[in-house]
Amino acid sequence: MLLRVLMGVTAALLSVSTLAGAPFSFDDAPGRLPKDVVPLDYTLAITPDIGALSFAGTERVKLKVRTGTRTLVFNSLNEKLADVRFDGKPVATVVSDDEQQLTTVTLPHTAAPGLHTLTFSYRGKLETQPHGLFVQHYTNPGGAQGLLLSTKMESTDARRMFPCWDEPSFRASFQLTVTVPAAWATISNMPVSTRAVHGALATSAFARSPKMPSYLIEFSGGELAQVSARSGSTDLGVWAVKGREGDGQAALANAQQILKDYNEYFGIAYPLPKLDSIAVPGGFSGAMENWGAITYNDQLLLINAASTMQDRQTVFAVQAHEMAHQWNGDLVTMGWWDDLWLNESFASWRGANETDLRNPGWKWLELQDASKETAMRSDARVASHPIQQHVANELQAANAFDEITYNKGEAVLRMFEAFLGPEVFRDGVRRYMQAHAYSNTTAADLWNALSAASGTDVGKIAAGWTEQMGFPLVRVAASCDAAGKRELTLSQTRFLLHGADAGGARWNVPLRIRGGTTGAARSLLLTTDGQQAAAGNCSEPLSVNADAVGFYRVAYDRATLATNTSAFAGLPAGDKIALLDDEWALVLSENEALGAYLALAAATGKDSDTRAWIQIAGSLGSIEYGERGSAGHEPFAAFARSIVRPMADRLGWDAKAGETPDVQELRRTLLADLGAWGDADVRHEAKARYDAFVKDHGAVKPDEQALVLSIIAQYADAATFGQLHAIAREEKDDTAQRRYYLALMDVRDPALAQQAAQIALSKEIPPQAEDSRLRLLGQLVNRHPALAWTSVTENIEQILVPFPKYAPLIIAQLPEFLWDGAPLPQIEGWVRAHLPAEMSAQVARGMESARARRAEKQLLVRETDAYLAAHPRA
Numbered sequence: 001m002l003l004r005v006l007m008g009v010t011a012a013l014l015s016v017s018t019l020a021g022a023p024f025s026f027d028d029a030p031g032r033l034p035k036d037v038v039p040l041d042y043t044l045a046i047t048p049d050i051g052a053l054s055f056a057g058t059e060r061v062k063l064k065v066r067t068g069t070r071t072l073v074f075n076s077l078n079e080k081l082a083d084v085r086f087d088g089k090p091v092a093t094v095v096s097d098d099e100q101q102l103t104t105v106t107l108p109h110t111a112a113p114g115l116h117t118l119t120f121s122y123r124g125k126l127e128t129q130p131h132g133l134f135v136q137h138y139t140n141p142g143g144a145q146g147l148l149l150s151t152k153m154e155s156t157d158a159r160r161m162f163p164c165w166d167e168p169s170f171r172a173s174f175q176l177t178v179t180v181p182a183a184w185a186t187i188s189n190m191p192v193s194t195r196a197v198h199g200a201l202a203t204s205a206f207a208r209s210p211k212m213p214s215y216l217i218e219f220s221g222g223e224l225a226q227v228s229a230r231s232g233s234t235d236l237g238v239w240a241v242k243g244r245e246g247d248g249q250a251a252l253a254n255a256q257q258i259l260k261d262y263n264e265y266f267g268i269a270y271p272l273p274k275l276d277s278i279a280v281p282g283g284f285s286g287a288m289e290n291w292g293a294i295t296y297n298d299q300l301l302l303i304n305a306a307s308t309m310q311d312r313q314t315v316f317a318v319q320a321h322e323m324a325h326q327w328n329g330d331l332v333t334m335g336w337w338d339d340l341w342l343n344e345s346f347a348s349w350r351g352a353n354e355t356d357l358r359n360p361g362w363k364w365l366e367l368q369d370a371s372k373e374t375a376m377r378s379d380a381r382v383a384s385h386p387i388q389q390h391v392a393n394e395l396q397a398a399n400a401f402d403e404i405t406y407n408k409g410e411a412v413l414r415m416f417e418a419f420l421g422p423e424v425f426r427d428g429v430r431r432y433m434q435a436h437a438y439s440n441t442t443a444a445d446l447w448n449a450l451s452a453a454s455g456t457d458v459g460k461i462a463a464g465w466t467e468q469m470g471f472p473l474v475r476v477a478a479s480c481d482a483a484g485k486r487e488l489t490l491s492q493t494r495f496l497l498h499g500a501d502a503g504g505a506r507w508n509v510p511l512r513i514r515g516g517t518t519g520a521a522r523s524l525l526l527t528t529d530g531q532q533a534a535a536g537n538c539s540e541p542l543s544v545n546a547d548a549v550g551f552y553r554v555a556y557d558r559a560t561l562a563t564n565t566s567a568f569a570g571l572p573a574g575d576k577i578a579l580l581d582d583e584w585a586l587v588l589s590e591n592e593a594l595g596a597y598l599a600l601a602a603a604t605g606k607d608s609d610t611r612a613w614i615q616i617a618g619s620l621g622s623i624e625y626g627e628r629g630s631a632g633h634e635p636f637a638a639f640a641r642s643i644v645r646p647m648a649d650r651l652g653w654d655a656k657a658g659e660t661p662d663v664q665e666l667r668r669t670l671l672a673d674l675g676a677w678g679d680a681d682v683r684h685e686a687k688a689r690y691d692a693f694v695k696d697h698g699a700v701k702p703d704e705q706a707l708v709l710s711i712i713a714q715y716a717d718a719a720t721f722g723q724l725h726a727i728a729r730e731e732k733d734d735t736a737q738r739r740y741y742l743a744l745m746d747v748r749d750p751a752l753a754q755q756a757a758q759i760a761l762s763k764e765i766p767p768q769a770e771d772s773r774l775r776l777l778g779q780l781v782n783r784h785p786a787l788a789w790t791s792v793t794e795n796i797e798q799i800l801v802p803f804p805k806y807a808p809l810i811i812a813q814l815p816e817f818l819w820d821g822a823p824l825p826q827i828e829g830w831v832r833a834h835l836p837a838e839m840s841a842q843v844a845r846g847m848e849s850a851r852a853r854r855a856e857k858q859l860l861v862r863e864t865d866a867y868l869a870a871h872p873r874a
């Protein structure tokens with residue numbers, strides 16, 4: 001089914017490329033639909049028949065014919081049109097082609113330029129996967145079954161709900177009417193304007209929307225209830241399945257803060273009368289920024305007593321991302337999917353800044369370093385792709401939603417915000433919003449606005465970061481004069497996971513240089529190889545990526561690295577993080593010996609910077625994974641414990657008064673690693689806490705449950721595993737239940753791991769948690785890579801049901817995660833067999849990652865054994 005659908009999409013390839021560097025123009029915007037006819041306004045009425053999984057619709061579209069034509073071409077999928085009329089008169093022919101996702105209407109005569117009206121009735125399909133208009137089943141806490149309707153349109157699924165010009169540059173206004181059970185609440189982009197009850201049904205008409213792209217249409221209906229508040233002139237609501245709306249209070253308070261800040265930041269007040277946030281139980285696993293009616297997987301919106309601090313952080317961060325889209329994406333939309341980053345990078349960057357602004361104790365921007373590292377790892381592949389990439393069809397539009405678009409784009413925007421200065425950057429964003437409100441843009445429009453605000457040709461500097469793939473490794477060679485003054489000679493090459501770049505790519509690199517441990521960083525644009533710069537004294541440490549804001553790596557000469565290493569404990573947190581990230585990447589790419597990195601790890605001291613320590617713990621964890629089953633494992637585990645133990649001892653098990661959430665996160669990370677690396681004291685304490693938890697779940701706080709249960713599960717025998725399983729199965733709270741099931745997947749015993757995989761695939765998982773199967777089976781990869789591989793691949797269709805749009809992208813990325821689960825040729829063969837041929841570039845990317853992981857595993861074991869032999873412990 002999956003493959004057949006994809007092949008159909010592939011056959012629909014037909015597009016023209018965007019003009020690189022040109023501002024948005026409707027006529028030049030890429031796309032499949034002819035531009036001689038444009039919709040201005042849609043009036044839609046829909047009556048679902050849930051039993052039949054179908055719906056009846058009527059549609060009236062006001063059109064502008066720009067040049068005389070006899071044919072109207074628009075998108076449709078799985079819809080049957082009837083009584084099609086143009087200006088009230090029957091048309092000549094109507095041909096709907098589901099392979100092409102197009103309907104072509106032929107008129108009896110050529111339509112003259114000007115305004116016209118197209119009307120028809122139609123039948124469509126209620127989807128059971130989250131695309132178009134779909135039915136979502138869920139189990140209530142009491143065990144009763146419920147269902148609701150919701151929508152998910154991006155990128156190209158509005159056409160599943162109503163025939164339309166389903167490309168982002170065809171903005172139009174929409175007026176939706178729905179007829180559903182009278183007991184239901186109904187939500188769409190705009191408020192309900194009229195509602196009439198007739199028997200068991202009610203017809204709700206929503207107010208007409210402003211001009212917007214079709215992919216932002218939303219409708220949800222079901223037994224839903226809300227908590228609400230007013231913020232300025234905007235009505236805010238948070239909706240959930242009736243009875244759970246109280247769990248939306250935290251999100252409602254967040255939304256009030258975020259809306260206030262964004263109204264100010266963007267310089268244009270939120271333009272719709274209301275903004276709803278809807279917690280959909282299950283369906284899709286993310287959130288969608290429909291204008292005025294944002295939908296969330298309920299796990300990303302609701303907070304209750306079972307939620308952890310991390311859950312709260314996720315809710316705020318996801319809201320901040322989706323609400324940023326109300327401007328970047330909804331008010332101003334990318335002209336075509338080539339520039340998806342204008343939506344996604346922007347929302348990620350703005351959302352992270354907002355999360356940091358409102359929650360300074362979270363150290364959110366520092367933690368974003370992990371997101372940047374994910375993108376750098378992807379982008380260091382020979383087969384990476386630019387942030388801006390050609391999108392020719394529906395499949396490619398869906399595949400654009402990857403870590404380059406989100407994480408790299410976010411990091412690049414942050415780098416340029418720091419380079420231009422936050423106020424100048426904000427002024428540029430305001431100009432961009434003002435100039436393009438209710439319209440569409442390309443990257444050139446953003447660069448032009450930032451150039452106008454800054455007086456710098458931003459496009460000239462920045463385009464290399466979005467139009468070419470990869471990023472530079474900046475090499476720093478320092479020389480010292482007689483007085484000890486340091487002079488740098490700088491050069492760059494593309495950084496790769498392995499090997500040297502033959503392409504000769506170059507960037508304009510906005511460096512941030514700090515000599516010493518205090519003081520502001522200085523900006524310097526690296527444009528030419530051999531460029532020189534003064535940088536403090538040779539006796540002081542040096543950072544050429546101060547505060548880790550840049551999307552590049554730095555390799556220092558020996559003497560400078562030695563100075564940095566000896567001063568490491570006293571470096572500013574961001575400089576420390578940048579050095580750890582870079583040295584680790586240089587070790588993995590064989591540019592640096594492991595000892596250079598381990599010297600930094602050992603020199604971190606008792607500094608409690610969370611991101612630096614999590615980086616260290618993650619790197620040691622990679623080595624520990626590689627050493628498993630070898631004679632070197634126990635010596636290395638002892639070494640790794642000795643690195644993190646002093647810090648873990650200092651933090652202890654219990655939070656201290658006034659401690660910030662990042663320190664608590666660090667505590668749990670280090671204790672989890674010590675537990676995984678066999679630390680007897682940690683295992684003992686975990687057991688004591690687990691025994692108390694079994695008697696009373698309230699004895700262990702939600703924040704600590706994953707830590708305790710994971711350590712118990714790792715060393716569980718059949719009886720303990722059975723007990724853990726019963727705890728998960730009997731849990732009534734969705735959030736807690738997901739946590740307990742996840743812990744089960746950490747079991748080490750191979751036979752019990754088989755059971756865990758069966759559980760993850762079983763009907764025990766409630767319908768609203770079906771999106772968690774992939775996560776559960778993915779967790780097995782740490783201890784049972786072969787089992788994870790077979791469990792995922794043999795059940796791939798079932799696992800990917802909640803991800804219809806992104807299934808190909810997920811399959812293409814599997815080698816990156818399951819690289820140790822099967823021989824590489826077998827992995828590649830399976831992936832190729834499950835993807836259309838046009839995705840060979842994505843397959844190449846995934847396989848490059850898998851090959852790199854395997855090579856790194858061998859390298860780390862080799863270097864670690866040599867290092868430990870040369871540094872015997874007392």
Ligand SMILES: [Zn+2]
Binds near residue numbers: 344
């Ligand atoms: Zn987004």
